[in-house]
Amino acid sequence: MLQITNLHANVGEKPILKGLTLSLNAGEIHAIMGPNGAGKSTLGYVLSGRPGYEVTEGSVTFHGNDLLDLEPHERAAAGLFLGFQYPVEIPGVSNVQFLREALNAQRKNRGEAPLSGAEFLKVAREQAGALGMDMDMLKRPVNVGFSGGEKKRNEMVQMGIINPALAILDETDSGLDIDALRTVGDGINRIMRKPDKAVLLITHYQRLLDYVKPDFVHVLDNGRITRTGGAELALELERDGYKELAA
Amino acid sequence: MNRSAPTRHDEAWRYSDISAVEAAWPLAAPESIIVPAGGHFARTILQDTGSIHQLDIAIGKGATTAIHVLNIGGDYGRVELNITLHEGADFKLGAVQIGGGTQNLEIVTTVTHAEPKATSSQIVRSVLAGTATGTYLGKVAVARDAQLTDSVQSVKAMLLDRSATANAKPELEIYADDVKCAHGCAIGELDAMGLFYLQARGIAPADAKKLMLQAFVAGVFEDAADEEMLTDAALKKLGELV
Numbered sequence: 001m002l003q004i005t006n007l008h009a010n011v012g013e014k015p016i017l018k019g020l021t022l023s024l025n026a027g028e029i030h031a032i033m034g035p036n037g038a039g040k041s042t043l044g045y046v047l048s049g050r051p052g053y054e055v056t057e058g059s060v061t062f063h064g065n066d067l068l069d070l071e072p073h074e075r076a077a078a079g080l081f082l083g084f085q086y087p088v089e090i091p092g093v094s095n096v097q098f099l100r101e102a103l104n105a106q107r108k109n110r111g112e113a114p115l116s117g118a119e120f121l122k123v124a125r126e127q128a129g130a131l132g133m134d135m136d137m138l139k140r141p142v143n144v145g146f147s148g149g150e151k152k153r154n155e156m157v158q159m160g161i162i163n164p165a166l167a168i169l170d171e172t173d174s175g176l177d178i179d180a181l182r183t184v185g186d187g188i189n190r191i192m193r194k195p196d197k198a199v200l201l202i203t204h205y206q207r208l209l210d211y212v213k214p215d216f217v218h219v220l221d222n223g224r225i226t227r228t229g230g231a232e233l234a235l236e237l238e239r240d241g242y243k244e245l246a247a
Numbered sequence: 248m249n250r251s252a253p254t255r256h257d258e259a260w261r262y263s264d265i266s267a268v269e270a271a272w273p274l275a276a277p278e279s280i281i282v283p284a285g286g287h288f289a290r291t292i293l294q295d296t297g298s299i300h301q302l303d304i305a306i307g308k309g310a311t312t313a314i315h316v317l318n319i320g321g322d323y324g325r326v327e328l329n330i331t332l333h334e335g336a337d338f339k340l341g342a343v344q345i346g347g348g349t350q351n352l353e354i355v356t357t358v359t360h361a362e363p364k365a366t367s368s369q370i371v372r373s374v375l376a377g378t379a380t381g382t383y384l385g386k387v388a389v390a391r392d393a394q395l396t397d398s399v400q401s402v403k404a405m406l407l408d409r410s411a412t413a414n415a416k417p418e419l420e421i422y423a424d425d426v427k428c429a430h431g432c433a434i435g436e437l438d439a440m441g442l443f444y445l446q447a448r449g450i451a452p453a454d455a456k457k458l459m460l461q462a463f464v465a466g467v468f469e470d471a472a473d474e475e476m477l478t479d480a481a482l483k484k485l486g487e488l489v
Binding site: 016048049050051071072073075077078082084087088090092095098099101102103105106109141143158162183 | 440443447451452454466
């Protein structure tokens, strides 16, 4: 589904990704772990097309097509979803208006008919309910006044409504209490654990992986994947630390 | 009274398109409105042709007035309001100006609290692209006897291009000592991270900008009798700029 080959990328003048190669197949959940500054968030931003993140070498294909050629909104329509580490507050724009517009823009891009207000609300209600989010919160401006945990939960509600083929979740577990972590973990499994979908979990901690069992764990260090293993690698990392592993 | 056309030395015309003003000079006398004690007056001003509107409004004891302005059209457009508030009167202004290309748009208000206990509020939002200029000059004058005046002014401008210009001048002249006069002013650009967030969810760049600008001007026309017409006209104009 996603094939990253020898990816090099700069943020400004600074090289961050230095030859990253990674392959995700449908039905797989991959976790990327690594120390601060290794390039984890940069990878998420490069894949979703954030301005200022410049690819200098290498290629990325998604469903066989060149991903890097697409604008951010076209990548979304192609089925890529980035769960933000720091979800952005957008004053004055309600969640409902934003999500309906986003979903219908994606559908239009794919040549599908737009959802009516009633159809959209039905989907939104289901997803919000499944993640224990009050419909009132969906009517409020996007992320404004939400706590850290509520913002992350909102990302998952958005993911449920948009229903992407590939989710890149950037530290979705950070800032969550134990109950919220379980809710979010259940959400990821329910929405994304399907034979035609894939997930790239970017995380610092093993905790989330207790709920969302990864098929592969990769260690990202200094802009490259330095080690790949199964779920047991995360436990090893938690026990020994990145330093020990690199030695 | 054959006053000559203003020049840049006149503070109230400092940022104006002087040649356009000269071409329009002499102006007709300002429209003069007197709102009787206890009365209510509302007016919508849609400036979409490139003209100069001047209104003098005297608001009587306990009377209320609400003015909504959408300043969007022509090479040069100016809306000028001179308001005098008598005891316990209330004045509300909700104004939006949206300009692109080489447009020069301005709103100039003088709100005089002549007597005690009057309230006033001015909300002004400008969106400017290209090499357009948008100006708001907002003077609030509080007379010596006008105790317990409560006045608030909120002025914000959004520049879509670095080549656009926003001028904002809040001006307070207060002679009474027991008053509340709040004012805030901000000029900025659309939040790049916000735009990326919207795009990452599938919204095309122009629509993402439009959504954020719509939020920026939202609320200004709330309570206006012509809210729908004003909002539609504003959105159409925003659509031309993004």
